[in-house]
Each structure stands twice: as C-alpha cells, then as structure tokens.
Amino acid sequence: MAVEGLGVRYGRDVVVLGCIDLACAPGGFTVLLGPSGAGKSTLLRCLNGLARPSAGRVLGPDAAPIHRRLRAHRRQTGMVFQQHQLIGRLSVLDNVLIGLLGQRSPWTALLPPSRAERERSLDALERVGLIERALTRADALSGGQQQRVGIARALVQRPRLMLADEPVASLDPVTAERVLDLLARICREDGITAIVSLHQVEFARRYAERIVALAAGAVVFDGPPALLAEADIARIYGPAHSPQAAQEEYA
Numbered sequence: 001m002a003v004e005g006l007g008v009r010y011g012r013d014v015v016v017l018g019c020i021d022l023a024c025a026p027g028g029f030t031v032l033l034g035p036s037g038a039g040k041s042t043l044l045r046c047l048n049g050l051a052r053p054s055a056g057r058v059l060g061p062d063a064a065p066i067h068r069r070l071r072a073h074r075r076q077t078g079m080v081f082q083q084h085q086l087i088g089r090l091s092v093l094d095n096v097l098i099g100l101l102g103q104r105s106p107w108t109a110l111l112p113p114s115r116a117e118r119e120r121s122l123d124a125l126e127r128v129g130l131i132e133r134a135l136t137r138a139d140a141l142s143g144g145q146q147q148r149v150g151i152a153r154a155l156v157q158r159p160r161l162m163l164a165d166e167p168v169a170s171l172d173p174v175t176a177e178r179v180l181d182l183l184a185r186i187c188r189e190d191g192i193t194a195i196v197s198l199h200q201v202e203f204a205r206r207y208a209e210r211i212v213a214l215a216a217g218a219v220v221f222d223g224p225p226a227l228l229a230e231a232d233i234a235r236i237y238g239p240a241h242s243p244q245a246a247q248e249e250y251a
C-alpha cells in the first residue's frame with residue numbers, strides 16, 4: 001500500500017494534503033497521529049478511493065494504482081469507523097453480512113444471504129467474541145461491542161488492508177484498549193496491513209509498529225514509536241501541546 005505525491009485540495013485555496021509519499025509494508029500496523037483537521041481522514045479516504053486526489057496516486061497492496069481496479073480494491077479493504085456505522089434496527093449478524101455485499105455482483109445484491117455467507121459472518125463474530133449476540137439488535141449492544149461488530153463486518157471481507165478512522169474515539173479508555181487489542185491481534189494473526197488513525201498518543205505508542213504524524217496536511221514524523229520524542233509531539237500538536245493537552249483537544 002503506498003501513496004506517491006498525494007495531494008488533495010478543495011477549490012483553489014484549501015490544501016488538505018500537500019505532497020505525501022508513504023509506503024506501508026504488508027502486514028504492518030501503522031498509526032496515523034495528528035491534530036483535528038490535519039488530514040488523517042482524508043488520507044484514509046484516499047486509500048480506499050473514497051476521496052479523489054488532486055495530485056499523485058494511490059497504489060494498492062498489489063502495487064497497482066487503485067483507480068484502475070477500484071471495486072476489487074474496495075473488496076479487499078476493510079473499513080472501521082469512529083461511529084461504527086451499524087444499522088441499529090438490524091441484527092448483529094445482518095450487520096456483519098453487509099460487509100459481504102461488495103463481494104456480490106450488482107444483480108445478486110438483493111438475494112438473501114447464502115448459507116456460506118452466514119457461516120462466514122458467524123465465524124467473524126466468533127473472532128470478535130460476539131457469536132452469542134448474533135441475533136441481538138445492534139443498537140442493544142454497548143459502544144465497545146458495537147465497534148467489535150464493526151470490526152467483524154470489515155473482517156468478513158477477508159481484507160488485505162484494514163483502514164480504521166478514529167476507531168476508539170467514542171469509547172472509554174478501558175473499552176478502547178480492549179477494542180485496539182482485538183484489532184491489532186486480528187490484523188497480526190491474518191497478516192492484514194492496518195492503517196489506523198488515533199488521537200491518543202499513548203495508544204499510538206503501545207500499538208503502532210510505525211507512527212506517521214500529519215500536521216496541516218504534511219508528514220511531520222514517520223518512524224517507530226520508540227523514536228517519537230516530546231519535541232516531535234510539540235511539532236505535531238503545536239508547542240503548547242503536551243500529550244495530555246492533545247487528548248483534551250478531543251474531549
């Protein structure tokens with residue numbers, strides 16, 4: 001997965017991403033850090049072809065430009081969102097089955113799920129520890145459980161790439177840690193390349209193999225967590241920002 005000379009601008013004046021070069025090794029767990037508005041979501045959306053670059057290109061795990069095979073790229077890319085984006089009135093199982101819709105041809109999308117699809121979805125629910133809640137309405141689950149369903153919905157695609165945009169921003173610290181443990185373990189076990197945006201510096205240090213920090217649309221740090229110094233954090237969040245203040249910005 002790589003971006004080369006990636007730029008995103010809106011209109012003439014709003015430059016959201018400058019000229020970003022980034023290559024993520026297969027199977028790695030990369031955390032995107034940066035203040036609100038730095039461009040993290042936009043970068044993740046470009047990696048899935050949801051946002052259109054104004055310059056440069058995005059290469060998929062197979063090193064081919066994603067726009068040439070966008071449907072295939074999305075099929076092998078799992079997305080996890082901050083607000084999990086489940087359909088509350090549907091069962092947990094039905095929400096996971098939605099993750100398989102992209103694997104179908106347009107003319108079979110309306111058919112009921114096959115037995116194989118249901119089994120695959122139940123397997124995904126088992127991996128996230130929610131098999132016994134398969135028939136529960138999604139909106140009856142806690143926030144942490146809902147995010148685990150969000151992970152199962154991405155996992156059921158058997159993705160090569162997992163993109164997660166602030167997946168624990170709405171969760172309390174203990175639940176957030178459980179969800180990140182799960183996400184990191186599944187990606188490691190399945191060899192999935194993960195790119196995850198977080199605003200908690202401490203979580204980034206704990207889970208990332210590599211931290212890429214953005215500020216005002218540019219990469220201002222790129223390296224292993226052990227090399228992320230206080231001076232880097234000041235550069236990412238501004239001189240007045242300690243890690244604590246960075247977290248409070250989102251509180």
Ligand code: ADP
Nearest residue numbers: 010014016034035036037038039040041042043
């Ligand atoms: P982050 O995820 O780091 O908070 P975003 O990628 O969401 O940052 O946003 C980066 C910047 O791009 C913000 O200043 C935001 O207002 C701007 N932006 C995002 N989408 C649009 C859009 N469709 N039109 C104009 N500006 C946008």
